[in-house]
Amino acid sequence: MAILFVLLALAVLAVVVTANWYVWRRLFRDTTRAPGWGRRGGAALIAGGWAMAVGALVAERTGAPFPLQQALAWPGFLWLALSVYLLLGVLAGEAVRPLLRRHLERRDRTSERTAAAATPAVVTAPALAPPEDPVPPAPPASPEPPAPSRRLFVSRVVGGAAAAAAVGTVGYGTYGVLRGPRVKRVTVPLAKLPRAAHGYRIAVVSDIHLGPVLGRDFARKVVDTINGAQPDLIAVVGDLVDGSVKDLGPAAAPLAGLKARHGSFFVTGNHEYFSGAEQWVEEVRRLGLLPLENARTELPWFDLAGVNDVAGESEGHGPDFGKALGDRDTARACVLLAHQPVQIHDAVEHGVDLQLSGHTHGGQLWPGSIIAAAANPTVAGLERYGDTQLYVSRGAGAWGPPTRVGAPSDITLLQLASPDA
Template sequence: MLFALIVVLVLGLFLAVHRYLWCRLIRDTTTPGGLPRRAGTVAAFALPLLALSALLAGRLGAPFVLQQVLAWPGYLWLALMLYLLVGLLAGEVVRAVWLRVRRGREAAAPDEVAPSADEAPASTADATAPALVPAPARPSLPAAPSRRRFVARSVAAGASLAAVATVGYGTATTLRGPRVKRVTVPLAKLPRAAHRFRIALVSDVHLSPVLGRAHTRRIVETVNRTGPDLVAIVGDLVDGSVPDLGPAAEPLRALESRYGSYFVTGNHEYYSGAAQWIDFVRELGVHPLENARTELPAFDLAGVNDLAGESEHAGPDYARALGGRDASRAVVLLAHQPVTVHDSARHGVDLQLSGHTHGGQMWPVTYLAAATNPTVAGLARYGGTQLYVTRGAGAWGPPVRVGAPPDVTVVELASLRA
């Protein structure tokens, strides 16, 4: 019942936004009955249907080719919709200022009332003069747009140009691939021999009908250039099934590191069939950590399932992942969602590596991400546990990044004994 209510509210908001866009971009800028008005109205119905189709095609089992056809225009429209909305809301300020200035001028102007025919002076000659034959009417020129329509068109044009430029920049940022970030994390229990141990942290690749094999290859090349000791993939690798996206994940075979590559599930794996992906990444030479740990020479590496796994009775199990270990050794935990850091702190984890937030992916969504996660991006401390959150290497939905560029982070562990 609650889920249905949320769906109705979200769908209602989605339609209300499109109604607003139609009013400001079409109704206020075009003349009734004209071709621009008709074309814009058709687009106002078609674009939200296209976006919804892109979002639902995979869940409804549509052929992968059809998903790819719908995905690019559908997802890009979602990004354009966001920035059109932001631009037009800013334009409301311009509109309000213009109306205020105009009313002020009208109030300050002197009243000029033209004398009526009864009040006008008339001479005797005028009274007896024959009526003049009115000149033939001259064809009128097309009327210029009103001031109100001029302002509406100016605001709509400005918002549209800004939205297109922003989405274009954000798309280019995503398709260029992740940049490398570096962070040093001191661990009190880390032995001197492991000083400067490098973990290449990858999250939120989000292979999909939009981001495919070339996207994976760019990420693998970026990781390998850093020469890591270990690769950690902390969830949300895919948005789809193994038959559809397995070929896109194949380049993960080429990951290179001294101690291998490890993987934990994210919430999107459970939307896509987590069991099949766990088996598949194992075939690619990536080691899944399903509420498990492995003892490396200098510290323990553990991983827990994502919270979304609770719906399949496969949620995070800290007792299983961390129970019975030597507490004198440092432990690094891979967990997709930063919100689990409080559980990690209770279990004595030294460092948690997470993703999930995308750093907000597109401003101003960053504010929503900040409100729902303890840390959106970067390094923070919670009790005795340090948390590092990467912005992720890909993008969910629209392949657009604004104010939160994708990254692969090299986490360099530092020993206090060095």
């Protein structure tokens, strides 16, 4: 097993190194005439960016001093996003490159034919005697730098366009995250929901990811957005934080301002188990949220249950569906909070009517949605599995790069619908 892991790690490293060499070649080597500061500077930029990115990941996972995490996180994580789109940009440029070369060749041939047609015939004049005092010839003009070759010109145009597109994409995607999530409204019919609960509103928020990048101001935006939707109940379905209570307690403090008629509830996500889950469960309880640790509460019109994330199994605190759902009245509708969509299969077996999840971020950075779809039954939105419906939120924040492309952040206001209404 260890040998397989080493071989896999070496394969991944080889892919990353090759991809970065390719980006350096297209953006720096192919756009310069000869070795010099441009090529060396490009190599330093790429190597330095990856050094910051690896440092940011290691600092977060090892619990390095929080100021150091913050110093590394912004440049390191943004470089991760930028490197993805630089690679995609230069790959897309391969399709443009031959088209642009052919266009330039046709243009040059047309120009040559036009110039030849416009050149007048040369008439030989009789030789004249030289003047007695000939004018001395003018000194030769200083040579102009040679025009770039067609290949070099094409490389500069394509490379510049790829870099501009990558920077613009990451910039806009980062702005979208820092601006704060928007409210997404979804209606979900529940067959067992009584008429009196028709229109009941649940605010679903997941994957806030408070950490060295997204802090107290971001938490306040999330709280204000949720409260502005005026929900009846708030469900925080995991991955609230990336760090310890000591470092991020002040950032999470605005959560104490959450307001809903039937309260706010919380279940753990996998990142809580990287950040001290037991301490965070107590902290959210102190802030006024009710943790559902493999537990259930009976609301007036339906049951609300929650299970721990599967990452808790390594600490002996994994999901226990039997404990949360085993003895309930199955005639009542049941809404389950479970961080990962893969838990839907257990929910179906236990007769859950609606599972609320997050975890996927909707892919966060396109084409990450393709990878997310391979690992999760549902990446985002509402789908049905037998008699159980699964709703997956794209999440409010972002992990790693504070950037989203093709998967905008959201807080979902679910409105439950009764068939008797």
